[in-house]
Amino acid sequence: MPSGGAEHRSEQLSLLAGLCHENLIAPEMDDLISTLENSTFTDDPLREEAVNIRETRRLRERAVRVPKSLVEDLARVSSLSTESWKEARQNNQFTSFQPWLEKVIHLRQQYADCLIASNSRYDALIDEYEPGQNTATLTDLLVPMGESLTELLHSINSSSHKPDSSILSNTFPIDAQRDFGMHAAKTIGFRFEHGRLDVTTHPFCSGIGPGDVRITTRYQLNDFADSFMSILHEAGHGIYEQNLPKEHYGTPCGLATSYGIHESQSRLWENFVGRSLSFWTYFFPQAKAAFPEALRNVTLDVFHFSLNAVAPSLIRTDADEVTYNLHILLRFELEKQLIGGSLSAADLPEAWNEHHQQLLGLTPLDDRSGCLQDIHWSGGSFGYFPSYSLGNIYAAQFFEQAEKDLGNLDTLFSEGNFTPLKEWLTRNIHSLGQRFRADQLVERVTGSPLDYHPLVNHLHSKFSRLYHL
């Protein structure tokens, strides 16, 4: 969107948010839901109608607590605040964004206050992205996992065996990157007759409707991994969207379970599949044909290791599998304080830099590579970041179970056969919509509750092999 369109869009978003809110909180809606709740539809709680009734009730219960004016303000201010963030980030000037951040935090606090029954403001916001989750469970999950990962990072740092990451900065012609990326997305199961791949500054996936799922990436001539791994990541989101049950479009049964489950799908395809040796056993010869100059004299093992280089970094979206969750831990700690009120927007840059140094051993050069790097807070998305780590954790649990159910996936991948995994995911996750809450879904699919050990085990075993630990 050109910058001049921001004001109009913010008004439109505010209007739409208000209209949706009004429909949801209308007394007739309460009557209708009540009638359905007392019908035979709810005799079996897993029946599609019962799921739709349950989830619509949940949405309405949240909505009735929030005044329409706050819903509209949030939509309008978030949209304008994001524009301010874009400019502030470009100019590396936190102070110009600070008043907007203050407004957004204040509105989100008010919003949380409307929702709170007994727990904290931050809990109320988390529940929006990951229904059923809360600060305590997340702390118990993310903090010890962070400790394990820091340990692993130290071992990796001490290893004398290092990848040659410079390979990925050779010259990769952009047309060939696009063609190769599309080919890979198609091979893992993203259907281009029901979707598109376009170019944006920040990659994303957007489900426009059944049969129309848009994913994006960005290309740089001297960076193969950035565009390619983004394509696999967004294709993972896209495959989820493309395989939600079309007949339930517009109702909870046709919607993704949660942000965390959505992220599990992108991270599974990006990391568990796309950074595996077996994936590249199949694709590397094709990559060599697509990029004959850049990959001349490069072997499969060297290439695979370079794609899995681990190093502390400043930018979350560039982070490797090991340090990624430390970036999330940082945001989790800070947004808890911002929403709780113990950290002011003005003090954010300093707090960010301190925590970053502490967790990753690096201090950002400036706010652009520090607290201004992510779009989320500008749009009011506090409580969203933990979904990324949940996604990684869920992905590990799902992948482990898929291997149990399907046999050795590496054998399939090295033959270019991703269909069994895709179909397993569709059967166990995509096709269910919001039938189960995220924690119930994980338990149902894997037989175990939410557990970070499969992720840590996966990372330990993978990086021990690569780094000769």
Add this chain to the structure above:
Amino acid sequence: MPSGGAEHRSEQLSLLAGLCHENLIAPEMDDLISTLENSTFTDDPLREEAVNIRETRRLRERAVRVPKSLVEDLARVSSLSTESWKEARQNNQFTSFQPWLEKVIHLRQQYADCLIASNSRYDALIDEYEPGQNTATLTDLLVPMGESLTELLHSINSSSHKPDSSILSNTFPIDAQRDFGMHAAKTIGFRFEHGRLDVTTHPFCSGIGPGDVRITTRYQLNDFADSFMSILHEAGHGIYEQNLPKEHYGTPCGLATSYGIHESQSRLWENFVGRSLSFWTYFFPQAKAAFPEALRNVTLDVFHFSLNAVAPSLIRTDADEVTYNLHILLRFELEKQLIGGSLSAADLPEAWNEHHQQLLGLTPLDDRSGCLQDIHWSGGSFGYFPSYSLGNIYAAQFFEQAEKDLGNLDTLFSEGNFTPLKEWLTRNIHSLGQRFRADQLVERVTGSPLDYHPLVNHLHSKFSRLYHL
């Protein structure tokens, strides 16, 4: 949009069309408009409020005659029919599209029947695109103009002085085409902070809202004119949209006058400016710098002549300034018969080919280069094509008047100064929204009623010079 998204989009469009229709025909709306009609707001008919009241009444009067189900059917079927047309055009298979065309014609006939007071179905449809116009006036305009242009075409064909159009098929790197096109669009007055230029199969301009106007083009390595002239054309539309009064957004005072007036803006910048010698006096040195290989040893005069090559062709959008209106005359005659009922969809291909041979001395090779070439009819836009010729005619009248008011425009253009013309157009046309109907606007701005002679005179004088007639 990926093909899989068509069905969902057609449902969405149908829903929105129905909702808008319902609001417009609601009895409360009648009451509200009546109250305003009897208020002091309408004392001065040119007062903004009076204009908004008048135009909203006109829209409502049309809408109440049409049942909501027909509005929804039209939206749904048009959207699906366009998908069928895309496929039929690609496969060059008219028969697969024919049943959809029949459906669309039938729905448009029903729609026209709802609106008819005394005149023909086709009149009722024309009035939607160009309020106040009708078949008789258009016939009196387009037929004699067609005769003049045919005569001019014959003289041009007999001239031994011919342009070397092959220059434009040299190799023009696409990045340079985009940069040069954006530079030209910016120079004539398209504001990129309030708009974007993107790539699509068929160029278009879409006003998303104040401050956000999107134009598109397409690039081919060996065709400079196609992308560049499309950019100027769409930028002309875009400049109109960008200069509508923002404070009236969403009301008639903030909307373009008519399709014909919109087209006058695109054609004015594309042809009267963009194909003039003075425009290229300024831009050609920059073009040589942007395309050093393709334009090596090419002089300004040779380049300018090649951009103005006249030759009968099969495809409307490729047509030169002289033959373009003959393509429109063909469509005008045929759609009059299709809507009137004297020509069936099944007989369209043959009728098209016959008329084409008669008017332009060529018979299409196939339906893809014949009756399947344009998107319009697939979407139910019957009565739209005459707006293109009206646009050319209005453009000539406006341009002639602008020269009278501003002095020699060529002197300004050759210095790269397009601001006085842009500001003249904004003052006299853009800023007025729907204050005046198209025919009133032309008379008000130029002092003359709608008249094709300025266009024919312009073409005669320009091409006599170029072709040494």
